[in-house]
Every structure is written in C-alpha cells, then in structure tokens.
Amino acid sequence: MARMGGSTRVKRSMAPAFWRIPRKKARFSIRVQGGPHRKDRSYALMVLLRDILHLVKTAREGDAVLQGERVLVDGKPRHEPGFPIGLMDVVEIPSIGRIYRLLPHPRYTLYPVTVSEAEKSLKLCLVGRKVTVGGGKVRLGMHDGRSLLMGGDTKIREGDACLIDLASDKVLASYGLQKGSQALVTGGEKAGLTGVVQEIKPGTMTRSAMVVLAMATTSTELPIHLVMPIGEGKIPVTVSAESQTA
Numbered sequence: 001m002a003r004m005g006g007s008t009r010v011k012r013s014m015a016p017a018f019w020r021i022p023r024k025k026a027r028f029s030i031r032v033q034g035g036p037h038r039k040d041r042s043y044a045l046m047v048l049l050r051d052i053l054h055l056v057k058t059a060r061e062g063d064a065v066l067q068g069e070r071v072l073v074d075g076k077p078r079h080e081p082g083f084p085i086g087l088m089d090v091v092e093i094p095s096i097g098r099i100y101r102l103l104p105h106p107r108y109t110l111y112p113v114t115v116s117e118a119e120k121s122l123k124l125c126l127v128g129r130k131v132t133v134g135g136g137k138v139r140l141g142m143h144d145g146r147s148l149l150m151g152g153d154t155k156i157r158e159g160d161a162c163l164i165d166l167a168s169d170k171v172l173a174s175y176g177l178q179k180g181s182q183a184l185v186t187g188g189e190k191a192g193l194t195g196v197v198q199e200i201k202p203g204t205m206t207r208s209a210m211v212v213l214a215m216a217t218t219s220t221e222l223p224i225h226l227v228m229p230i231g232e233g234k235i236p237v238t239v240s241a242e243s244q245t246a
C-alpha cells in the first residue's frame with residue numbers, strides 16, 4: 001500500500017530563515033503541518049520548544065511532553081510536533097509556569113515573549129474576512145483560522161483587530177485602522193514596531209492601500225496588509241517584542 005500523506009521532515013537548509021536553528025549540525029528538522037498559520041510565517045511546535053525556547057533537549061523528549069498534554073496553545077493541548085505557532089498565539093507550559101506570546105520582531109520575524117497570567121486568556125486577532133450568512137448573521141474569519149459568528153449589526157470590518165477572550169471566544173473589544181489609532185507592524189524590516197496612524201492612502205490598480213505611521217523618531221509608509229490596529233491610548237495586551245529583546 002502506498003504511503004499516505006507527506007513527509008513530516010524538512011531539510012534544515014530549506015526551513016524558514018527566521019528559525020534560529022543550526023543549518024549544518026543535522027540534516028533534517030520538523031516540517032510545519034497545515035493549520036491556522038502560513039508555513040513560512042510560523043514555527044513548528046517542536047522547533048519552538050526545542051530550538052527556540054530550549055525547554056527540551058531532543059525530539060523524543062519533546063514528544064513525551066506533547067503526548068502528556070503539557071503544552072497548551074491558546075488554552076488547548078496540542079500533541080502534533082508540526083503544529084504551526086504563529087502571530088499572537090499564546091503557548092503555555094503549566095507544569096513550569098511559563099507563558100509565551102508570539103510577537104513580530106524586526107530581527108527574528110516572530111519572537112516568543114513572556115506574558116503574565118492575566119494576559120494569557122487575551123488575544124488580538126486580525127479580521128481577514130467578513131461574510132454574511134443565513135439568519136442575518138455575520139461570520140468573521142481571523143488571521144489564526146478562528147471563525148466567529150456575530151450579529152448582523154456588528155460594526156467590525158475586514159482589517160480591524162478584535163481582542164478575544166480565549167476561554168469563551170467572545171469579542172471583548174475591536175479596533176479599527178483609522179487616523180490617530182495605534183498600530184503594530186506585523187512584517188517586513190520594521191516588524192514589531194508600533195506607531196500612530198497619520199494617514200491611510202487608498203490603493204490603485206497596481207499598488208495596495210498604504211498606511212503612514214508616525215513612530216518614535218520617524219514616520220514610514222507601509223502596505224496596509226503589514227499593519228495591525230491595536231487601539232488608542234493604553235495598549236490592552238503586550239504587542240511589541242522589540243522593546244523586550246533589544
């Protein structure tokens with residue numbers, strides 16, 4: 001009988017560049033499986049535990065930890081070594097009291113930052129799609145694969161960010177991308193930096209809409225798909241890894 005499914009391994013030389021793993025020490029690493037995040041914008045769970053956080057020494061040790069349901073991702077136990085861990089995901093290891101959030105960073109693309117017990121149940125999700133469904137309801141598709149059913153009168157739009165309670169999947173607040181709001185850069189050379197929206201320039205036939213952000217010492221213009229609104233005034237959850245790893 002033919003073997004079903006693809007390989008669970010990937011050559012280290014072909015792994016995403018932001019994976020800080022030795023490229024020549026061994027030949028293979030864990031492949032990111034299909035899931036809520038893009039393969040080139042996420043870590044395999046085993047890679048995160050072993051090579052980035054250094055919580056286990058070997059894949060065998062990591063398998064024992066995962067099969068023992070000792071690793072929670074967004075509050076749910078995950079057993080698959082290749083499960084994708086991406087932007088804003090919360091990874092918790094209750095047995096040692098460690099909680100991390102994956103945040104954008106200018107040097108590492110994604111960086112695990114320690115968060116408090118109070119923040120582990122909160123997550124910012126970017127609305128990627130909004131669709132009207134039966135019964136006058138609206139379905140919101142989030143950047144992490146999450147799907148939420150809302151009332152037809154919701155004001156949330158595509159491109160907005162929602163602060164979600166992971167335990168109940170309820171939207172606690174929503175933030176739109178508009179002049180004066182704070183925003184987080186999620187990709188590119190300035191990933192992880194925050195700024196205030198000065199202007200939103202409409203797109204053309206050949207270029208996407210652009211956002212002008214005022215940062216601490218300068219202003220920059222970025223494609224709208226690289227910018228995530230995070231509210232106004234006090235930021236509700238930890239969203240910048242750059243300041244904690246500089």
